[in-house]
Amino acid sequence: MANGTSTLQGLLRELDELQSRISSSLARESAVVAEIKQLRPDFNPPEPPYANLTDPARLRAQLDAAKHELGMTKRELDMADHELATERKMRQDLQRFLDDIRREAKEPFIIPGLLDAFLSISSLAAKIH
Numbered sequence: 001m002a003n004g005t006s007t008l009q010g011l012l013r014e015l016d017e018l019q020s021r022i023s024s025s026l027a028r029e030s031a032v033v034a035e036i037k038q039l040r041p042d043f044n045p046p047e048p049p050y051a052n053l054t055d056p057a058r059l060r061a062q063l064d065a066a067k068h069e070l071g072m073t074k075r076e077l078d079m080a081d082h083e084l085a086t087e088r089k090m091r092q093d094l095q096r097f098l099d100d101i102r103r104e105a106k107e108p109f110i111i112p113g114l115l116d117a118f119l120s121i122s123s124l125a126a127k128i129h
Contacts, residue, residue, distance in 0.1 A: 094122060 033045050101115055 098122075 036043050
């Protein structure tokens, strides 16, 4: 148990030292940026890689933007699914119509040349839509 306690105390000390170094590094970073801006007022420092991790407001904004984009993507997907279903139904209807015409052509009630005309009209109608 004593070994576990000393390990815990050592880790707590190390954590405290790390947090202290991080705080002093952040303070030094701010001071360096301020000095650079004094020398060059138009200086725009690059965003540090940890900026997104430390600013809750920025994280919330990114999350909201991602949710909005996800919602838009879902709506686009729903519209595409609806359009696909409509196209499939239209294709099935046209296929049934074509099958009916072919059955009629086997027992020549409709002239085979008329079948070609129906197919041409169907392809023209498909190009218009």
